Amino acid sequence: MFQIIALISMMFVGCSALTVTQAPADTAVLIGRNATIACIVTNKASSESVQWKFRSNGSSTFNPVTFDSNILGSATKYAIQTVYNLTIITAATSDEGVYRCTAGTTDYDAKLTVVDLPSSVSLTMNGAANAGTTVNLTCTANNGRPTPNLRWLINNVERTSSAILQTGSVSATGYGNSVSNLPLALTSDMDGQLAVCYVAYDGWNDAMNATLVLDINGSAAVRMSAVLVVLGMLFSLV
Numbered sequence: 481m482f483q484i485i486a487l488i489s490m491m492f493v494g495c496s497a498l499t500v501t502q503a504p505a506d507t508a509v510l511i512g513r514n515a516t517i518a519c520i521v522t523n524k525a526s527s528e529s530v531q532w533k534f535r536s537n538g539s540s541t542f543n544p545v546t547f548d549s550n551i552l553g554s555a556t557k558y559a560i561q562t563v564y565n566l567t568i569i570t571a572a573t574s575d576e577g578v579y580r581c582t583a584g585t586t587d588y589d590a591k592l593t594v595v596d597l598p599s600s601v602s603l604t605m606n607g608a609a610n611a612g613t614t615v616n617l618t619c620t621a622n623n624g625r626p627t628p629n630l631r632w633l634i635n636n637v638e639r640t641s642s643a644i645l646q647t648g649s650v651s652a653t654g655y656g657n658s659v660s661n662l663p664l665a666l667t668s669d670m671d672g673q674l675a676v677c678y679v680a681y682d683g684w685n686d687a688m689n690a691t692l693v694l695d696i697n698g699s700a701a702v703r704m705s706a707v708l709v710v711l712g713m714l715f716s717l718v
């Protein structure tokens with residue numbers, strides 16, 4: 481009888497009751513701001529725990545940060561919001577790395593990137609904007625930390641996979657330039673379309689942008705001939 485009760489209680493311990501309704505997601509935060517990473521848990525039994533751990537970039541070990549609502553790390557660096565979002569207070573580059581929420585027996589990992597935005601982002605077209613030719617659109621983001629990804633949208637269509645991203649030399653503190661070239665085959669119907677280059681990080685895909693309205697030579701003639709057709713129709717009516 482005693483063994484049966486022990487077996488049943490072991491089954492309850494082994495069977496996790498809690499539910500993670502919002503799991504951690506990769507997050508990017510400006511240097512000096514607070515970052516909050518989600519780990520929202522419901523139906524947690526008192527025998528279960530939710531623990532946050534941190535593995536700094538370049539390290540291989542996770543250090544404990546919280547246990548349920550208790551802060552194990554520095555209380556000026558970490559806070560728990562409700563059950564059990566983790567706030568990293570006044571984010572510094574040393575806070576970069578992976579944050580692990582262990583909810584019951586399951587680990588959920590998210591990456592934190594601490595960002596100093598580029599000083600500028602620009603978008604230029606290299607080559608004459610003639611219909612029927614291929615030009616490069618070039619997007620440059622200067623002196624950002626870390627060097628960002630650059631994302632492309634032409635007329636609201638994602639084109640990033642066609643682009644080539646290069647990063648210049650990166651300083652010891654992680655600052656550098658990102659340059660992306662997008663080869664674009666111009667057609668007259670692209671006249672007036674919007675090209676957008678976004679500065680992007682994991683968890684923040686539109687931190688900054690530069691835009692260019694495509695002004696394509698060759699399309700004015702198309703529009704003019706359309707006007708002439710309309711005029712011709714009007715005259716034929718007279």
Ligand SMILES: *[C@@H]1O[C@H](CO)[C@@H](O)[C@H](O)[C@H]1NC(C)=O
Pocket residue numbers: 516517518519520561562565
């Ligand atoms: C938990 O953090 C996430 C991510 O920052 C946020 O979207 C969500 O509103 C937070 N939830 C609560 C209950 O604080």
Ligand SMILES: *[C@@H]1O[C@H](CO)[C@@H](O)[C@H](O)[C@H]1NC(C)=O
Pocket residue numbers: 513514559567569570
């Ligand atoms: C950062 O979080 C801490 C702890 O929750 C809070 O006291 C502080 O006001 C927050 N700072 C900002 C700028 O939101």
Ligand SMILES: *[C@@H]1O[C@H](CO)[C@@H](O)[C@H](O)[C@H]1NC(C)=O
Pocket residue numbers: 537538576577592593594626
């Ligand atoms: C972590 O460090 C590596 C190399 O040391 C670097 O390439 C990467 O960008 C860093 N990640 C973050 C989030 O800082």
Ligand SMILES: *[C@@H]1O[C@H](CO)[C@@H](O)[C@H](O)[C@H]1NC(C)=O
Pocket residue numbers: 606607614615616644661663
């Ligand atoms: C476009 O950029 C590529 C390198 O990414 C270069 O090889 C090519 O010559 C450039 N073409 C034009 C028209 O600038």
Ligand SMILES: *[C@@H]1O[C@H](CO)[C@@H](O)[C@H](O)[C@H]1NC(C)=O
Pocket residue numbers: 676686688689690691
């Ligand atoms: C570009 O960024 C500005 C703010 O700097 C914003 O107002 C604008 O909506 C953004 N453009 C796009 C296409 O996202």
Ligand SMILES: *[C@@H]1O[C@H](CO)[C@@H](O)[C@H](O)[C@H]1NC(C)=O
Pocket residue numbers: 608610611612697698
């Ligand atoms: C405009 O494009 C046409 C071809 O569509 C080309 O023949 C012409 O030279 C271009 N004009 C300029 C100013 O580039």
